[in-house]
Amino acid sequence: MRSRPIAFWLQLGFTLLVCAFLIVPVCLSIMAGITANYFVGIGGGVTLRWIGEVWRLYADTIFLSLRIALACLACTLVLGVPAAYVLARRPGRIARAIEELLVMPVAVPGLATALALIVAYGGFGDFRRSWLFILVGHVLFTLPFMVRSVLAVLCSIDLRMLEEGAASLGARFHQRFFGVVLPNCRSGILAGSLMVLTLSVGEFNLTWLLHTPLTKTLPVGLADSYASLRIEIGSAYTVVFFVIIIPCLVLLQRFGATGRPRTRKAKP
């Protein structure tokens, strides 16, 4: 093997250092969650007791988070995919302006969005107290990610041409939309869906203001447990969070990398 220049080793070293900086706290946190006693360390024994404790105290927050994430996904699919389709089909300044406006909830701090929601709708008591209030916040926050992800795929295929092709064969609008448009932006929908699920499950800023003691989500519960309980329980909670979120992230990475799932192999 050819000897590599010194710059390569320096870069590698730096990269590993940054990785370690990010990963070490994660490992420590997981360790803390499964040690019998954090202050004694891993030598003091390993236990699933804390995870059991988390389950006993916070199972409902986990279920609520999953419920909100799935409902949020449903909303962003129903709203976001048609929105992306319309934006892709319409040239012109108004469509581009809407596209930019859609990203606002990402740019504006979550706390500000949450405050605005509370100011506007806080008076509707039943709504304010229900989990649907949090759902609205999550949909606002995650919708741009769905739209962007689907729009990117729609712009990479010749959408108008495909639709005209389908129409020339006698397909009505709904046949074209479900039979041609949706299947051809499947990869974007999939990537967007995973992104929405991941963001919704992990969302804290908005949720912190929008929740009530009866509508705590997983991240809110997590903050709660770190603030008020033993560090082992907080850490065990983190482990649970990882179990939910990491598969999502891995899938997201896979679909994000391939973009369109099938590779092109044309013969001359």
Next chain:
Amino acid sequence: MTQPFHLEPVPIRMIRCAKTFDGGVRVLDPVDLEIGGGETLVLLGPSGCGKTTLLRLIAGLEWPDAGGRVVFGGEDVTALPIERRNVGMVFQSYALFPNMTVAENVGYGLRVRGIERLERARRVGEMLEMTHIAPLADRRIDQLSGGQRQRVALARALVVRPRVLLLDEPLTALDAKLRDTLRLEIDRLLQDLGITAVYVTHDQAEAMALGDRIVVMSKGRIEQIGTPREIYRNPASPFVAGFVGTMNRLPAEGGGGLLRIGGATLPWSGPMGPVEVMVRPEDLTVEPEAGAEGYTLPARISAAVFLGDRTRLVAETSDGTELTIDTDPHRPFARGDQIRLRIDPSRILSP
């Protein structure tokens, strides 16, 4: 090859069809056009001449400005969108569905019409045979070559037995050799099916080979409609003369029953005074000897290109006019040679 089915030849009539896009850009002046049932009509012209817009008006992908009408047979289809006109369309980039196999692509039009599975499979099979792509039935579109995609697009458009087949530069994306093969095949298929077809191209050779009639267009207007022979032999305007084939233009002087071109005189019944006459490269003959003085024109060869079936010469007359001549490939010519050109008076075109 399976015996093709025969399609009802439906005539098309376009009445005062113009097209102005948003922003007031007029891309097509009002057009009246009659296309006979079973006829292959070629729309020929440079890019931006309005030929694709005209095709899209027939297809129902664009709507004519107020007052324009499109009639298929006895039915006014002006208000119908493309999905209700029952046309078959082949797009320049094929517009095949990447999420479906070849057979699924071809069967799509039948599926959306609610044709049941067995009948669908039978008709798809028949169509794949007819277009020689049966072995590719289960391939995905991204596994096909350009020529194969073109056949799929054709099969997909024809399987629904459309009233009219519309082709928008279907061969442009292919290399020259494949283009020739497919052009012949398309020609035979259109003849066999007896379908009314409108074919858009900017390639005059393609237009001559395929069209029963050719519509030459320029800047949103129809310049001439005629058979390939008429268009080639009797171009109605200088634009048509220049766009279809190669044309030499010569300054000349008419008078006293004679036409004087450079040093040559020809019998002439055309207008008096200075005129510009046109003559095709193959209608100029290189005289072997400096013989018949009167009718021949002296020139000097400035380029000689051997093309296999002929030699193309570029020669300059004494007054500096450049002429293109197609001649016998067996005779050697060299740059700088002095030649004499005979002009057949019956082959002279005057605008």
